Amino acid sequence: MDATRYKIALVDDNLATLNQGKSLLQDTYKVYTMQAAATLFENLEKDIPDLILLDIEMPGMNGYETLAKLKDDPRYKDIPVIFLTGNADEESERRGLSLGVSDYITKHFSPGILKLRIQNQIRLIEQINTVQYEIMKYKLVSEAIDAALWDMNVLVDDPASPENQITWSQELRHMIGFTDENDFPNTIEAFAARFHPNDRDMAFAAFAAHFNDRSGKTPYNIQYRLKHKNGEYRYFDGFGTTLRNNKGIPLRVSGAVRDITDLKQMQKKIADANERVNLMLDSTPLCCQLWGRDFKTIDCNEAAVKLYGFKSKQEYTERFHECSPKYQSDGQLSAEKAIMLVKKAFDEGECTFEWMHQIPATGEPMLAEISLVRVKYLDDYVVAGYTRDLREHNKMMERIHEEEERLQLMLDTMPMACRLFGQNYEFIDCNQQALDMVGVTSKEEYQKKSNDIIPEFQLCGRKSQELKKEYLDTAFEKGYLRFEWLYVLPDGEKLPCEITLVRVMHKGEYIIAGYIRDLREQKAILEEMRKAEIAEEGSKAKTRFLANMSHEMRTPLNVVVGLTDLMLEEDSLAPSLEKNLNKIGTAGTSLLGLINDILDISKIEAGKLEITPVNYEVPSLINDIITLNLIRIEDKPIKFQLDIKENLLYRLYGDDLRIKQIINNLLSNAFKYTERGAVSLSLTTERQDNENVWMEIIVSDTGIGMSADDLQKIFKDYSQVSASTSRKIEGTGLGLAITKSLIEMMNGEISVESELGKGSVFRARLQQKSRDHTTIGPMVMENIKNFRYSKTIDRKKLVRADLSFAKVLVVTMCSPILI
Numbered sequence: 001m002d003a004t005r006y007k008i009a010l011v012d013d014n015l016a017t018l019n020q021g022k023s024l025l026q027d028t029y030k031v032y033t034m035q036a037a038a039t040l041f042e043n044l045e046k047d048i049p050d051l052i053l054l055d056i057e058m059p060g061m062n063g064y065e066t067l068a069k070l071k072d073d074p075r076y077k078d079i080p081v082i083f084l085t086g087n088a089d090e091e092s093e094r095r096g097l098s099l100g101v102s103d104y105i106t107k108h109f110s111p112g113i114l115k116l117r118i119q120n121q122i123r124l125i126e127q128i129n130t131v132q133y134e135i136m137k138y139k140l141v142s143e144a145i146d147a148a149l150w151d152m153n154v155l156v157d158d159p160a161s162p163e164n165q166i167t168w169s170q171e172l173r174h175m176i177g178f179t180d181e182n183d184f185p186n187t188i189e190a191f192a193a194r195f196h197p198n199d200r201d202m203a204f205a206a207f208a209a210h211f212n213d214r215s216g217k218t219p220y221n222i223q224y225r226l227k228h229k230n231g232e233y234r235y236f237d238g239f240g241t242t243l244r245n246n247k248g249i250p251l252r253v254s255g256a257v258r259d260i261t262d263l264k265q266m267q268k269k270i271a272d273a274n275e276r277v278n279l280m281l282d283s284t285p286l287c288c289q290l291w292g293r294d295f296k297t298i299d300c301n302e303a304a305v306k307l308y309g310f311k312s313k314q315e316y317t318e319r320f321h322e323c324s325p326k327y328q329s330d331g332q333l334s335a336e337k338a339i340m341l342v343k344k345a346f347d348e349g350e351c352t353f354e355w356m357h358q359i360p361a362t363g364e365p366m367l368a369e370i371s372l373v374r375v376k377y378l379d380d381y382v383v384a385g386y387t388r389d390l391r392e393h394n395k396m397m398e399r400i401h402e403e404e405e406r407l408q409l410m411l412d413t414m415p416m417a418c419r420l421f422g423q424n425y426e427f428i429d430c431n432q433q434a435l436d437m438v439g440v441t442s443k444e445e446y447q448k449k450s451n452d453i454i455p456e457f458q459l460c461g462r463k464s465q466e467l468k469k470e471y472l473d474t475a476f477e478k479g480y481l482r483f484e485w486l487y488v489l490p491d492g493e494k495l496p497c498e499i500t501l502v503r504v505m506h507k508g509e510y511i512i513a514g515y516i517r518d519l520r521e522q523k524a525i526l527e528e529m530r531k532a533e534i535a536e537e538g539s540k541a542k543t544r545f546l547a548n549m550s551h552e553m554r555t556p557l558n559v560v561v562g563l564t565d566l567m568l569e570e571d572s573l574a575p576s577l578e579k580n581l582n583k584i585g586t587a588g589t590s591l592l593g594l595i596n597d598i599l600d601i602s603k604i605e606a607g608k609l610e611i612t613p614v615n616y617e618v619p620s621l622i623n624d625i626i627t628l629n630l631i632r633i634e635d636k637p638i639k640f641q642l643d644i645k646e647n648l649l650y651r652l653y654g655d656d657l658r659i660k661q662i663i664n665n666l667l668s669n670a671f672k673y674t675e676r677g678a679v680s681l682s683l684t685t686e687r688q689d690n691e692n693v694w695m696e697i698i699v700s701d702t703g704i705g706m707s708a709d710d711l712q713k714i715f716k717d718y719s720q721v722s723a724s725t726s727r728k729i730e731g732t733g734l735g736l737a738i739t740k741s742l743i744e745m746m747n748g749e750i751s752v753e754s755e756l757g758k759g760s761v762f763r764a765r766l767q768q769k770s771r772d773h774t775t776i777g778p779m780v781m782e783n784i785k786n787f788r789y790s791k792t793i794d795r796k797k798l799v800r801a802d803l804s805f806a807k808v809l810v811v812t813m814c815s816p817i818l819i
């Protein structure tokens, strides 16, 4: 014990006592001697001793009064005082002790005893100091850990008993908003009332478990919420420890409470932030992973787990080495290259590269782009890797590329030159056609030479370059412009074009797309059309002229033929005159037929031939036909046969003149091209419905016939069958063409069967109308049965008979001429 640091004040009016005491104690303590209490109080102002030795009987203030004054002053009340007195009576000692004196020593003490008693007193002081020091330490610690203390003096062996003396520290009260014992008394109830309802039972149970475990092994350290005076719940960390006797029964429990609300909030914030980061990481399609300096995978996100087809992050970490083929595309070992790249990222901070991966389960190769970035992690660095699967990207790029190629193909193969211009009239791009137009192979050349094909002036007389800018400006302003333009190609050929300019948006700016349409072909077609129009006009004029002329020609010719006939009727004509008149008649009639044909064909060409329907009688029609055609037999050995049936309708409605013309044409050809044998005409009618009737005309002969080739042509205009020596027969080739047209105008059709040298059969069918069901009947039939022409017929009589009995059935009237 280093006692010299202890100061003792010795107060006695007896100088000898003072000296004796001083000499006895000064080796061990610092001793101050004073002869009166007043001096003591003076000195106390300057320095406080650890112990006061005080005499009782003194002049002025005696020992009792001094002691009382000391105990009254809070500054001095804790200084231990020992009475050193001559009063050996019990009363004096009792009085001193009751005033709070620490010891009572009577004079004439043995020096040893005095020393020992002082020593005891000093030891006590030391103990008090130690305890105070411990308390101070305790406070310091509690302040340092920001905890508030409580203490329970266990009087009843029951953790919840209100009889146990509990003391809450002021800090604890302050923590939950209270001030002192008045608003927060030292009771368990006061504390229990502050618990969050959900935590109270748990906290008491934990405390009871700790309290009741005699072994002292159950710790008490829990977290709970307490309600602050302001109503807010705060989080606390509570812990305690118990002093037990040798049987384990609790004697005293001490504990601390720490407000961890801020910590909790911080922890929650960190947990939330962590969760958010994890969520973000795990929901990104980008694969992220962390590598340490040992090139081992530390962690990865869900996308990485999925990308390689793993089930968990752990599997990823364990099997990551299987995710690359043995060699990379440059021939380097994947394992070596990976280490090299991760090291590079550690050294340089970052690096990006393409990496060939493979999916462990399938072995499917997967090209990826990997970015490695060095990041600080705890006290060191790690490398974060971001892997982007390039398969989709590459596929998309391929698709884009294909699309571009297709578009380029379309652009280059479209039959139009196409170019793009920027805002300063500058060339941006063009297609193949544009290159071809200028006669260059590259776009660079095009840029240089495209102006060469623009002539100085346009057709309107304006300067081309000026006009070009004007047009582009208008297109920029209005969005669209179409105009004609002239180029002169490198070979000097003029190229008239139609140019369409369209304003389009490209990379956020307006540009102009120009499409050039070559008008050469169109212009040529227009020219052709113009010529054709002129030609058609000419042909129409010709047709009109022909129609007029043939009409005008018929009139005088009719006079010639008529007069010739009249003259032939004269009796006793000189034979030579009769012969000549006959020739004139024949030539005239033939010419008239020709003119009629020309008139008809020109009418057909001009679309003016019309069908004029009237009511007519079929026997009369037959009569006229036979009368006209019998003469065509001339003196050839030909039988003419008329083939009709009783059920032939009597009355029809149609253009009988045109029907006669049709049948006459067919019969005249039959007679013309037949030298011997027979010509026959068959006529039938067949009712189509109550109004319409099909009339069928069949003309057959045993004449020269036609080849298959000839048959193709005969219904065409002006076509005579190819001239062979056997066909030296006059004709125009108009007859059948007219016939066909007429039949078609009557909704009909005509066909022919023929064989060279054997004869021909023409079949025609046309439509007539009739509501009359009368047929020609047996009488008429009888008369025309076996209708035959006699060689001996007198032409004169026949002609006369024809003229005079017009519309009368010749079969009946001229029966003598029939065989």
Ligand code: ADP
Pocket: 665, 669, 670, 673, 701, 703, 704, 705, 706, 714, 719, 720, 721, 727, 730, 731, 732, 733, 734, 735, 736, 737, 759, 760
């Ligand atoms: P053409 O006035 O020349 O007779 P058509 O148009 O009536 O003109 O006849 C055209 C051609 O068809 C004739 O030139 C002839 O060669 C051939 N032809 C027409 N009918 C017959 C027939 N019954 N027998 C043989 N050839 C015929």
